[in-house]
Amino acid sequence: MTTFRLNVNGRQHSVDADSDTPLLYVLRDDLKLNGAKFGCGLGQCGACTVLLDKEAVMSCLVPVATIGTREVRTVESLANGALQRAFVDEQAAQCGYCIAGMMVRAQALLERGGTPSAAEIRRHMAVNLCRCGTHMRIMRAIERALHEGRSA
Template sequence: MSYELQVNGKRHRVDTDADTPLLYVLRNDLQLNGAKFGCGLGQCGACTVMLDGAPVMSCIVPVSVVGKRPVRTVEGLGTVDKPGVLQQAFIDEQAAQCGYCIAGMIMRAQALLDKHPAPTDAQIRSHMMPNLCRCGTHMRILRAVRRAADTLRGQAGGGRS
């Protein structure tokens, strides 16, 4: 079956089975390899992307349910040469150790900051809880999210007259 997806602001047509996980389409058909296959059961968060602004575990989202809702992956936040604010905060805080969970962590954090630009530490912890980091860089990840929130608030305030 053929599906038209909007991913990172671009339209893509893919031919696949209705029950194919969105993760497989992103990685295999669109060569967007930021989201990782971790557990395949929606329990670890390594595959987290945003679907219509909400974080979802793409390993358990069939492509057939995406419809016209926009998909955003870590590749849609910035580039190697010009990382997005949140990506830069993760770099600055050295939040990645092995790096496997980081794309999913960044996407979950981006969804939080899009809805709550000034989250409390408790909100950050609660929102990030579904995603697992086996290396134990949780404190650095929390600092990176706080840093990005502070940066974004500074940018918003700096542009006003």
């Protein structure tokens, strides 16, 4: 076990973990941040997506030892923000399992700036899977947030 200092959602945390422990496990088990979900554990579904220095990454694939001083942001950092409002307004969540990862990946796109086309949004979001079929509502929520100049 090694002690790691992590900057998560703007707060410093010290956690004891094996160096190869996935960031997802540290977030959920040690820091009790349960927004990122365990889906496949293989980086194929996106339910565990977090921002790592503004880049959307699948936390099930990121060993805690590789974080260093980079900033980690989870869906909890987006709570009550404009992107969340857009997802609510568009009724983008059905079962809710994928939504945290979807919102985080969408936030990464919003923070890039510019005005991506619908095709660019689809391409960016294609990495994250939704089994309920709310893809069109998710797309509308992202477009709404972009159109209204919203970001959390």
